[in-house]
Amino acid sequence: MSADMTAPSLLTPDNSSGPAAPSRRDRKRGRIRHLTTADKIIIGLMIGIPTLIELALVWFPAVASIILSFARWNGVGSLSSIEWIGLTNYRNIFTIDPNFMPALEHNLIWLLFLAFVATPLGILLAVMLDRELAGSKILQSIFFLPVMLSLALVGVIWQLMFSPENGFVNGVFGSNVDWFGNSSINLWAAMIAASWKHIGYIMILYLAGLKGVDPALKEAAAIDGATATQTFFRVVFPAMRPINIVIVVITVIEALRAFDIVWIINKGTNGLQLLSTLIVTNMGAAGRVGYSSALAVILLVVALVPIVAYLSQAFKEESR
């Protein structure tokens, strides 16, 4: 917007432009003059209020977290009780906290699992259901149902499924596996529970995107003799670019903010440590505000890396 404003004045540096001045500039000026004061106030409010909310609820806490990550503070009392300790929190996290590396590792496994198993499955379901098979509406509802349940409820449902003594899974298969207690398998059990929900979510998003693809594209591909697989990968998938970006971002975010299910299972201990649960454990009754903030900053960085990398790549291709 400001570029529009300054561009003409750059062309004519001195204000003593005669009657030969570009008419475009006059038109622009004229349009602005037509805005009444009321218009301006309304526009101001429409931009200002969301900006304010964004600043207060997103940017302020984010910046405060970064600042507090260099402090030791229990969160009670005046701000003067904050003790500034530099990078100590980060040093402690990386050197002496035995839960940090497992948590980071679990978050990455979670991300890879969603990206290479759950998300592709959701896309596959969407492509299948897009073919308007008999009963596809019912199937859609069934797959989408878990998305409507809160993750906390999903946690409870899967707790019943996986309970070692009275659980459904061990009951049906006659196995005696300690699904949530055995630290080498409980992460996988939790990821299955999370995927159950994630698949439905991706499916519905992708399905909506598929409905928006011009059928003429598919027809043209079919006339040219492309198989269904070829049509999808060569024609439909590239045409779905905006949706694909959304799906990637959502997958990364879902993987890194994973929390509810694990918290319900065992509060993120014993093989289920995640960065998010570490933050809460240190924050809650423990009151290690600085330490939790440092963990949160690390999580923020971990989240930004893949998203920024992907988006910059995507936009670069777009502009080409």
Place this chain on the structure above:
Amino acid sequence: MTGSEFEDGLRKGFSRRQTLRLLGAGILSAGAIPILSACTGTSSGGNTTTPAAGTTTAAATTSAAATDTATASATGGSATASASSIANVGGTVSFGSNYSDEVPKKAVQAVMDAFTKAAGTTVNINTVDHNSFQENISNYLQGSPDQVFTWFAGNRMKFFAAQGLVAPIDDIWAGLTDQYSEGYQKASTGEDGKKYFVPFYNYPWAVFYRKSVFADKGYTVPTTWEEFTTLGAKMKSDGLAPLAFADKDGWPAFGTFDYLNMRINGYDFHMELMAHTVAWDDAKVKKVFQTWKDDLFPLQQENPLGRTWQEAAQSLNKKEAGMFLLGMFVAQQFTGADLDDLDFFAFPEIDSAIGADAVEAPIDGFMVSAKGLNPQSTALMSYLGSADAQLTYLKSDASNIAANKTADTSSYNPLQKKAVELIGAAKSISQFLDRDTRPDFASPVALPAFQQFIKDGDVDAVTKNLEDQAKAIFTS
């Protein structure tokens, strides 16, 4: 942009740039309000200003509390007298409760109903899940807390008192002093010497078993460590899981550690360790973990990290397990004839030079939030401190014993009577690891470290890990 400039602008009409500038100023000034309030609102509490040394006094003084509980049965009659002294104050009072389990929730309801009847005051009970309540206590107290709320004695109480988040209640205590032994009074006192806490009940940790199982198999109650481990081995050969064990929630294992440490190294050493004046990688602490690994691991139920204490209690109930070291709240999982069959013995002696006279018996009670004091909350706190209120509670939840020494113990079940005896005979009383040490050490550090030890039994690793982190945390 100043005010007159703004009015100028209104008259003349704003240019686009001016509008933006105005907006910017508006955002900044309006933004300042939520930013400032957010500073206190989003914070979450814990413990840095309370020196851990406070722990030692808190727990040490409770020892006297217990002694007087034992003599309580003698003065039963005064209970009803204190109840009738509640003034009719009317109005309403809000009460934040962490009694979220079914049995205690009903019991609290019964107490509040009785209070409403006596004082004409409506009590708005706000029940929050037990664990969530603890997790969020700092935010809760800094937000808009209920007037009266449930909490714990010891280090956990002193911390919030020192922060000015709870109201001193010496006036209420003036009417209660002669009904509480000195130990309870000290356990209710903050570091500034004022009273902040009204004790409600306490309960011992001990080894629970079913009398019928011991009678059928001819087991006898062990008093020494050798008898205990021999009994465990015998149970194992009889096809029982000797020691029910659950640590999915992380905290039940603290009880095992507390007792082992108090039996091997003594109460004073345990308290010094909780205050981190001795190191976690001290040879004495290593000996505790080693004993746990050598003697108890073979007796404990398998897969404890996938099991809750309720499930473990059920295996004791179903006679699949022989014994269970837990707080007396384990009785909540037993009813009718099964409850009558439940009994306990004190954690056996390991070193005869140390003895077995230390008991773990946490005190639960109530506090008033900083702005919560008024005639209604005063009346409620006085009532909760009365023997009458405590006995009303215990009628529905018989897994505790009243804190008020004038409470009539004649209605106690055998288990409660035995608990009074056990606590009464104790020379020193601990509150429990997560109440005796700092909260920022207990749940983020000790809890996962103990779980890891239960999994791999690596004594050197667990003690090194605990010491490394304790060093970083106990610096403030």
